[in-house]
Amino acid sequence: MEIVNPALSDYLLAHCTxxxxxxxxxxxxxxxxxxxxxxQITQDEGEFxxxxxxxxxxxxxxxxxxFTGYSSLCVARALPKDGRxxxxxxxxxxxxxxxxxxxxxxxxxxxxxxxxxxxxxxxALPEDQTVDFAFVDADKVGYPxxxxxxxxxxxxxxxxxxxxxxxxxxxxxxxxQTDADNAIRRINDTxxxxxxxxxxxxxxxxxxxxxxxxxx
Numbered sequence: 001m002e003i004v005n006p007a008l009s010d011y012l013l014a015h016c017t018x019x020x021x022x023x024x025x026x027x028x029x030x031x032x033x034x035x036x037x038x039x040q041i042t043q044d045e046g047e048f049x050x051x052x053x054x055x056x057x058x059x060x061x062x063x064x065x066x067f068t069g070y071s072s073l074c075v076a077r078a079l080p081k082d083g084r085x086x087x088x089x090x091x092x093x094x095x096x097x098x099x100x101x102x103x104x105x106x107x108x109x110x111x112x113x114x115x116x117x118x119x120x121x122x123x124a125l126p127e128d129q130t131v132d133f134a135f136v137d138a139d140k141v142g143y144p145x146x147x148x149x150x151x152x153x154x155x156x157x158x159x160x161x162x163x164x165x166x167x168x169x170x171x172x173x174x175x176x177q178t179d180a181d182n183a184i185r186r187i188n189d190t191x192x193x194x195x196x197x198x199x200x201x202x203x204x205x206x207x208x209x210x211x212x213x214x215x216x
Contacts, residue, residue: 001168001169001170002168003166003168003169003203003205003206003207004203004204004205012044013042013043013044016043016044016047017047018043019043019046022073022101022104022105023043023046023070023073023074025101026068026069026070026073026097026101027040027070029068029097030067030068030070030097033068033097039067040067040068040070041070041071041137041163041205042205044204044205045071045163045204045205045208046070046071046073046074047074048204048208049071049074049075049078049135049161050074050075050077050078051078052133052159052161052210053075053078053079053133054078056132056133056157056158056159057132058078058079058083058132058133058158058159059079059080059082059083059084059132060083060084060086060129060130060131060132060133061075061079061083061084061085061086061131061132061133061134061135062085062086062088062122062131062133062134062135062150063075063085063086063087063088063134063135063137064088064118064134064135064136064137064138064142064146065088065089065118065135065136065137065138065139066087066088066089066091066094066095066098066113067089067091067094067095067098067137068094068095068097068098068101069087069095069097069098069099069101069102071135071137072085072087072098072102072111073098073101073102073105073107075133075135076102076105076107076110076111077105077107079110083110084110084111084112085110085111085112086112086114086121086125087111087112087113087114088114088116088118088121088122088138089113089114089115089118089138090115090116090117091115092115095113095115098113099113118138118142118146118149119142119145119146119149122149122150122153123149125153129153130153130154130155130158131150131153131154131155131158132154132155132158132159133158133159133161134150134154134158134159134160134161135160135161135163136150136160136161136162136163137162137163137164139180140164140167140180140181140183140184141179141180141183142183143162143183143184143187144183144186144187144190147160147162147187147190147191147211151194151196151197151211151213154213155213156213156214156215156216157212157213157215158212158213159210159211159212159213160197160210160211160212160213161208161209161210161211162187162191162208162209162211163205163206163207163208164184164206164207165184165187165188165201165206165207165208165209166201166203166206166207167180167181167184167206167207168206170184171184171185171188171207188201188209191209191211194211195214196213196214197211197212197213197214198211198212198214199211199212
């Protein structure tokens with residue numbers, strides 16, 4: 001199922017802030033390394049994340065799932081000069097590409113890359129460390145655990161963004177019964193019923209959920 005009409009895709013991309021040379025070259029290198037990959041977010045989603053970071057006034061952000069670093073670059077650029085991004089991944093190979101582009105973009109000093117399971121990385125943070133903004137775009141089976149690890153740490157008004165929540169329409173296909181499909185259905189239902197957050201699911205690319213932590 002095409003969530004975004006292919007006939008409109010180029011029009012959408014042409015009507016948001018354009019990607020600069022660094023981001024364009026990152027896309028080219030990623031697609032050369034992994035032809036046909038859908039693991040990298042698109043230009044419009046990157047700009048969407050950057051705008052959300054600015055609108056929330058985030059200073060400390062978390063990313064779960066770095067891949068080659070497009071989304072982390074967008075988030076880090078949107079943070080203030082003293083802002084920090086904790087980037088969680090398990091791949092040395094793909095994050096090595098990310099590191100090069102973070103350096104080129106001048107944001108490497110804002111990004112703390114941790115190569116370890118994200119739940120362990122979050123658990124190791126100081127107890128009083130709160131999170132202003134989080135982006136989850138990693139293994140889908142892990143989404144429920146990532147969400148539960150993040151929610152207690154979010155400041156009131158803090159925002160969690162989850163990518164790929166529509167699974168190219170598989171969430172409404174009864175024949176789609178992989179572990180990833182069922183994990184995404186489970187987290188979608190959990191967020192919709194969770195009194196700790198207010199949420200909205202958007203048909204942006206492969207589906208994006210925004211979950212805002214409500215005051216206690």
